[in-house]
Amino acid sequence: MTNNSSPQTDKTYLLIHGAWHGAWCWNKVVPLVQAKGHKAIAIELPGRGTDTGRASDVSLDDYANEVARVANDQNGPVTLVGHSMGGIVASLAAEKLGAGKISSLIYLDAFVPKNGDTMFSLADATVKHLVPGSPKPAILEGILMSDDQKTNALNPAMAAQLFYYDCSEEDQKFAVARISKEPIAPLATPLCLTDSVYGVIPKYYILCTKSKDLDKTYMSTYMPFKKVYKLASSHSPFFSMPEKLVEIVTGIE
Numbered sequence: 001m002t003n004n005s006s007p008q009t010d011k012t013y014l015l016i017h018g019a020w021h022g023a024w025c026w027n028k029v030v031p032l033v034q035a036k037g038h039k040a041i042a043i044e045l046p047g048r049g050t051d052t053g054r055a056s057d058v059s060l061d062d063y064a065n066e067v068a069r070v071a072n073d074q075n076g077p078v079t080l081v082g083h084s085m086g087g088i089v090a091s092l093a094a095e096k097l098g099a100g101k102i103s104s105l106i107y108l109d110a111f112v113p114k115n116g117d118t119m120f121s122l123a124d125a126t127v128k129h130l131v132p133g134s135p136k137p138a139i140l141e142g143i144l145m146s147d148d149q150k151t152n153a154l155n156p157a158m159a160a161q162l163f164y165y166d167c168s169e170e171d172q173k174f175a176v177a178r179i180s181k182e183p184i185a186p187l188a189t190p191l192c193l194t195d196s197v198y199g200v201i202p203k204y205y206i207l208c209t210k211s212k213d214l215d216k217t218y219m220s221t222y223m224p225f226k227k228v229y230k231l232a233s234s235h236s237p238f239f240s241m242p243e244k245l246v247e248i249v250t251g252i253e
Helices: 029-035 049-057 060-072 086-097 119-128 156-163 169-176 242-251
Strands: 012-016 039-043 078-083 102-108 143-145 151-154 203-208 227-231
Touching: 012 029, 012 060, 012 086, 029 039, 029 242, 039 060, 060 078, 060 086, 078 086, 086 102, 151 156, 156 169, 203 242, 227 242
Parallel strands: 012 039, 012 078, 078 102, 102 203, 203 227
Antiparallel strands: 143 151
16 A cells, blocks of 8 residues: 655754854755655844844844744744854843753854853854964954944855855855844843753754854863764855765764
């Protein structure tokens, strides 16, 4: 007898984009995860998409609350996958939701906070721990601050080389056309994280070893991870090698 039923949905992954990005960066990843019988949801953080008009007023809590809202709409536990700045969002959302809802945290070339850290402090620490003699990260030259100091933007002329140099020309154009301004407040807000909640959730790290924005090797050692994976990709493996990325993500128990 032929079984015509659809594949069993085993896990639910919530995909959290990084700074200047949106849910669009996961366009290749979502169908690949679904093809493996899982559920994947690319979250649009506040201040993105049709919500760009209030980017100046978005808080870190706004980010984490949106993730928590989507997570609570799902049946059963979820896995949070945070890319780059999305790592701090995933962490705070996990603290809000607890281990009963969050089965694991996967950090994709991301910033990983401890209690009291800010995104800015983590970025500073990462720069300080680069290999001695390393050139100054080019991304520091590419960030453009708004006049009111409430948002910043990435110089689009530098974006392709910083984030997408190993991606197809089509993907580069797609991404550069969609990068947006980033609210400053979430990046400057200290995180309140506890050992009893955030601390007990299993954590995994995927290090992109060919990133040209900022080498995250230090972040991959910043706290104990169940496992650290390595991808020889730019900061954007969701475009350059989505199949390999999904293989790692869905292979994590």
